[in-house]
Amino acid sequence: MNDSYINVKNQITQAGSWQEKYREIMTLGKELPVLPQELKVDSAIVDGCESNVWLYINFNNEERKLLIAADSDTRIVKGLLSIILYLYSDLTPNQILLIDANKEFEEMALLKHLSPSRGNGIKAILNEINRKAYLMNK
Amino acid sequence: MLDIDKVRKKFPILKQVVNKQPLIYFDSGATSQKPQCVIDSINYFYSNSNSNVHRGIHTLGDRATVSYEEARNKVAKFINAQAKEIVWTKGATESLNLLANGLSNFLHPGDVILISALEHHANIVPWQQVCANTGAILKIIPLDETTEKIKLETTYQLIDLYKPKILSISHASNTLGNIQPITDIIQYSKKYQTITIIDGAQAFMHLRPDMLKLNCDFYVFSAHKSLGPTGLGGLYGKYELLNSLPVYQTGGEMIKSVSFDTSTFTDAPGKFEAGTPNISGVISFGCAIDFMNKIDFLDQKTHEKSLFIYLKSQLEKISGIILYGDLELNIGTISFNYKNEHPFDIATLLDQCGIAVRVGNHCTQPLMRCLNIEGTVRISLAFYNTKNEIQQFIIHLKQCLSLLD
Ligand SMILES: Cc1ncc(COP(=O)(O)O)c(C=O)c1O
DSSP, X not given: OOHHHHHHHHHHHTOSSHHHHHHHHHHHHHHSOOOOGGGOOGGGBOTTOSSOXXXXXXXXXXXXXXXXXXXXXXHHHHHHHHHHHHHHTXXXXXXXXXXXXXXXXXXXXXXXXXXXXGOOSHHHHHHHHHHHHHHHHO | OOOHHHHHHTOGGGGOEETTEEOEEOBTTTOOOOOHHHHHHHHHIIIIIOSOSSOOOSHHHHHHHHHHHHHHHHHHHHTTOOGGGEEEESSHHHHHHHHHHHHGGGOOTTOEEEEETTOOGGGTHHHHHHHHHHOOEEEEEOOBTTTXXXXXXXXXXXXXXXXXXXXXXXXXXXXXXXXXXXXXXXXHHGGGTOEEEEEOTTHHHHHOOOHHHHOOSEEEEEGGGTTSOTTOEEEEEOHHHHHHXXXXXXXXXXXXXXOSSOEEXXXXXXXXXOXXXXXXXXXXXXXXXXXXXXXXXXXXXXXXXHHHHHHHHHHHTSTTEEEESOSSXXXXXXXXXXXXXOHHHHHHHHHHTTEEOEEEOTTOHHHHHHHTOSOEEEEEOOTTOOHHHHHHHHHHHHHHHHHHO
């Protein structure tokens, strides 16, 4: 896990109240690069979300790294996407497969955002990242 | 007056603490909470009377069958109908599908099915399927853009224009809470012998519909939105018309005689209840009806109305909040948005405060398109909610909105 993720995780776990925590998450969301309008196409939409979530995952062959770009029209999901990007950025497929995202979210007390009833697509995104990493690792 | 403390004590779930805050349940439109007697009756049934209905020549079978049919009587009485006019189904959705399936035999190409712009997908999609199969045409009573409800004059004009074979509209909108002027519309449709269907999923508990007064041909509802269990609902139909519908599913129990060549069916309601029914669900819904009967309807209405007016006035005071729908004739459901914020964010923050609301399009995508929005935050109240809960909600809501500003 890289240092910038550890930093983010500390900020979230050390938030003094839930208000502070969600403010933190939404601030992270604001830092997430906005996906250009022409990339916000239906084919990139993650299914089963009440809000729109767009996801691109590419594999950089030379560096053997995943490149992830994602965006959402809600602030909180955007913040969660940002956390996911910190979590996985610059990792090799093998390193990605070793990450237990459930545990990470649980430690930040954000596990409920992975529940399918939320319809936010976070779980689907994690699955997709793992699927791609698995394919590349083979 | 409704003794609200006494009422709330009957609903065990309302004592819950969610995210370290007392639960404020404002999502009764999705499903209502259940009183202890309804929960207990399911336990009691499986502990004391469990057996199949209409078959066993034994004491338990008798007991189960009597309770099962008693519940049908209770519901019939509750809506001022006859027991044989009540069919048990899985819910409003299945009731509408049963009707769409059965009535499609009466339709010819070009016949019109008229619905309103406020319908739940369950009262749109089955009719689209019927149209695809029969060549019938689906027409829509539009939403008036300024009042955000349907207009009676427009509805009459459309009825005169299309002379619809079927008219299917909701008694109350799940998204906006609008109480629709169905009595007048049903009355007017008689001019053309239109078959009238009312989707009462939202109205059943709040409005206690009277079938004789409404004079519709069919009325559908879901038990779980009216204090009862999930997986159960009902269909009321005027007997002759109901009995003239072809069977929907076939199998055991609904049969008079079977040979390998042909079968004959029992009369309604039995012929629509193929297979082993949701016996414990039916019996516990009977208890939900008993529970409602013990609450004076006028007291309930007065309480719900005062909650609604209070909530509306409080929301109107928050600048940036946009309210939708009919804010006068309403079952106690308010949909809103705040500036350009996504409803999802508002609900996620409210959940942190122990407040349950629903967001999204509420299975009414066409209505969202009429309103030019993607979704709303929806608060749906019930008689077990309190003014204090609304006060708490408003305090928390302001806090949540300030996090977004
Ligand atoms: C107006 C309306 N009609 C139909 C339905 C479908 O009910 P059920 O899902 O219980 O079958 C609902 C449920 O939300 C509703 O609100």
